Amino acid sequence: MTTNYKAINWNNIEDMIDKLTWEKLVEQFWTDTRIPLSNDLDDWARLPKNEKDMVGKVFGGLTLLDTLQSQDGVQSLKQSIRTQHEEAVYNNIQFMESMHAKSYSAIFSTLNSKMEIDEIFQWTNTNELLQIKAGTINEIYHTGTDLQRKVASVMLESFLFYSGFFAPLHYLGNNKLPNVAEIIKLILRDESVHGTYIGYKFQIAYNQLPDNEKEELKNWTYDLLFKLYQNEVKYAEYLYDEIGWTERVKVFLRYNANKALQNLGFDPLFPDTANDVDPVIMNGISTGTSNHDFFSQVGNGYLLGMVESMENDDYEKWTV
Numbered sequence: 001m002t003t004n005y006k007a008i009n010w011n012n013i014e015d016m017i018d019k020l021t022w023e024k025l026v027e028q029f030w031t032d033t034r035i036p037l038s039n040d041l042d043d044w045a046r047l048p049k050n051e052k053d054m055v056g057k058v059f060g061g062l063t064l065l066d067t068l069q070s071q072d073g074v075q076s077l078k079q080s081i082r083t084q085h086e087e088a089v090y091n092n093i094q095f096m097e098s099m100h101a102k103s104y105s106a107i108f109s110t111l112n113s114k115m116e117i118d119e120i121f122q123w124t125n126t127n128e129l130l131q132i133k134a135g136t137i138n139e140i141y142h143t144g145t146d147l148q149r150k151v152a153s154v155m156l157e158s159f160l161f162y163s164g165f166f167a168p169l170h171y172l173g174n175n176k177l178p179n180v181a182e183i184i185k186l187i188l189r190d191e192s193v194h195g196t197y198i199g200y201k202f203q204i205a206y207n208q209l210p211d212n213e214k215e216e217l218k219n220w221t222y223d224l225l226f227k228l229y230q231n232e233v234k235y236a237e238y239l240y241d242e243i244g245w246t247e248r249v250k251v252f253l254r255y256n257a258n259k260a261l262q263n264l265g266f267d268p269l270f271p272d273t274a275n276d277v278d279p280v281i282m283n284g285i286s287t288g289t290s291n292h293d294f295f296s297q298v299g300n301g302y303l304l305g306m307v308e309s310m311e312n313d314d315y316e317k318w319t320v
């Protein structure tokens with residue numbers, strides 16, 4: 001007996017957030033080839049050697065995490081889809097995570113020699129702290145429950161990337177490497193939608209659990225976050241101690257750890273708020289993309305729109 005294959009019908013939407021998120025991600029589509037990275041070569045030449053080394057490692061780490069998300073993370077989330085439209089959104093997210101990983105190679109190929117690139121990837125693939133971070137998330141993707149996998153994905157999208165994002169945002173605020181920062185801002189806007197959407201899907205399923213299972217999963221989430229944070233502090237110290245940025249990075253990490261919890265519908269763990277983060281960094285996050293007007297809305301400060309701006313209160317309107 002054969003089962004009829006069901007065509008996806010975008011005229012019959014079961015969850016309007018799927019449609020809104022799809023439209024937002026399509027509106028935000030970009031590619032690394034549209035950013036004139038070579039215009040940053042003069043700034044790059046003036047950076048001291050220790051900062052160049054830090055930047056290479058930062059982007060190597062980000063490449064690893066985007067590779068993990070594109071190859072294992074999003075695929076694991078597809079195992080618990082509720083609608084065909086949700087799977088379509090995950091397909092879009094998966095592609096853009098691959099785009100993010102590729103964009104770092106575009107940065108490397110512009111700023112670094114082949115030997116330097118090989119050294120960066122050798123470091124990336126062997127650094128203990130980075131491998132602990134990736135390994136912790138990947139284990140959950142392969143052995144965790146459906147909801148645990150969503151938690152891990154939100155932790156990656158909304159928290160673990162940000163130790164790496166700090167450096168280019170710092171340079172942007174000091175009028176250096178603006179085109180490298182342009183790519184990071186494009187990635188940031190994607191990750192914001194990804195983390196918000198996956199957190200929304202988590203909340204739908206979480207709210208249907210009995211109270212004892214809710215409490216158990218919440219405690220597991222906080223334990224995971226604190227474990228990741230402890231490793232992330234060591235990673236930040238490794239990257240930034242010599243340059244003197246570490247304490248500012250730690251504040252930024254705690255702020256984004258709270259944002260990850262917020263996306264999941266949980267209370268913050270740390271006292272840090274946006275007011276505690278270096279205003280130069282916060283300005284880099286909030287400022288629209290600069291002047292690369294490739295399509296009508298892609299480069300020139302394309303609107304964040306409805307999905308990214310949604311906080312927990314907005315999601316409750318659709319959560320049953």
